[in-house]
Amino acid sequence: MxxxxxxxxxxxxxxxxxxxxxxxxxxxxxxxxxxxxxxxxxxxxxxxxxxxxxxxxxxxxxxxxxxxxxxxxxxxxxxxxxxxxxxxxxxxxxxxxxxxxxxxxxxxxxxxxxxxxxxxxxxxYRYGPAMSQLRALMNQGLCGKPLVASVETHWHRDSDYYNNPWRGTWQGEQGGAVLGHAIHNHDLLCSVFGPVGQLSALTTTRVNDIETEDCASISLQMANGALASSSITLGAADDTSRLRFCFEKLTATSGTNPYAPADSQWRFQARGANDQKAVDDCVASVPDSPVGYIGLFTELAKKLRGLPHDCVNFEDGRRSLELVTAVYHASRTQRSVVLPLDESFDAYRSWQP
Ligand SMILES: NC(=O)c1ccc[n+]([C@@H]2O[C@H](COP(=O)([O-])OP(=O)(O)OC[C@H]3O[C@@H](n4cnc5c(N)ncnc54)[C@H](O)[C@@H]3O)[C@@H](O)[C@H]2O)c1
Incomplete structure (x- = not known):
């Protein structure tokens, strides 16, 4: 074997x-x-x-x-x-x-x-050609300072989806679209723009008859000063994920593939007219990379063998939960939350209502 x-x-x-x-x-x-x-x-x-x-x-x-x-x-x-x-x-x-x-x-x-x-x-979602291209552009200094990002998680879920006893409940699913659906795009946001410094958020339930939220709007400032906004609904006509990262020297715009954003055709547009060739050359030089779970498990094998890897680590998982905690707390208290969060934070032990 x-x-x-x-x-x-x-x-x-x-x-x-x-x-x-x-x-x-x-x-x-x-x-x-x-x-x-x-x-x-x-x-x-x-x-x-x-x-x-x-x-x-x-x-x-x-x-x-x-x-x-x-x-x-x-x-x-x-x-x-x-x-x-x-x-x-x-x-x-x-x-x-x-x-x-x-x-x-x-x-x-x-x-x-x-x-x-x-x-x-x-x-x-981190794995696939477009994310490899964006990382190469960042590593080669072709992006510059992060400015703003927008992230849309506009998906379609109806009663069929919630016909599963643990879904849509605080006890079973433990959260709604912020926890269960936008968590991937928020991971992408943080893997490109770095950790969140502070955020404010509104969440509501407007699509399905469930306990947890199915719509949210989040305003974020990243620790490096860049701004981002995240719009989430499970009431869209179809499933669409869309990400846009504006850097000082380049704007990166995803396609709309909902479950594998890194597998869609992204547009990498240089801000300076003379810089487009360097951007195009960099993108063209990036080897194809496996998408989704195959990409993740390819990196996992390297990690288990002690080789250099780009696998997800525990800190990424914790960071995603820190963001969820902050969003639910901000939405409930109508106050912005400053990150990072430790055991002194009100919702440290539970983000549930
Ligand atoms: N990464 C993604 O894109 C993605 C997509 C879908 C689901 N998920 C996550 O995957 C997890 C599972 O979701 P799902 O949609 O597959 O749920 P699911 O309810 O369809 O499947 C869960 C399975 O676990 C089994 N199970 C429950 N308790 C068990 C036990 N004690 N011992 C053995 N089997 C048990 C159930 O019989 C069921 O078949 C969730 O955390 C969900 O958020 C992630």
């Missing part, structure tokens, strides 16, 4: 994780799919008859042949599953949101710092 062995836990989005791992046979072999709904798991493994289906997470942890536990469970189950998998000496991949409060994130951080294993929160 080549590479690392993987047990996927949860057969919902776990299906897409499996589809990505099987494209990387030199890096990973999926040996187990665990779901308490074994019928669903059998349907997901389909023709991959060499993958065993189990219903019980404990048996995954006890299996010495498993190197990586990939957690695709509903959000409220992530914390204990991550802790148990690290305690069982497994490398861990965990779907977003990593956990559901900053204090839980810091508990995980402490456990991780004493572990020899790695933890990789899932932010697969």
């Amino acid at each position: 080549k590479g690392f062995t993987v047990a996927i836990v949860g057969a919902g989005i776990g299906r897409e994780h499996l589809a990505a791992y099987v494209t990387l046979p030199d890096d990973f072999t999926v040996v187990t799919l665990c779901d308490k709904d074994t019928e669903r798991a059998h349907e997901v493994i389909g023709s991959h008859g060499d993958i065993q289906v189990v219903s019980d997470f404990a048996s995954v942890l006890q299996d010495p042949s498993v190197d990586v536990v990939d957690i695709c469970l509903p959000p409220h189950l992530h914390k204990q599953a991550v802790i148990d998998a690290l305690a069982a000496d497994k490398h861990v991949v965990c779907e977003k949101p990593l956990v559901t409060s900053l204090s839980d994130a810091d508990d995980i951080g402490r456990i991780l710092s004493m572990s020899s294993r790695s933890l990789t929160p899932v932010f697969q």
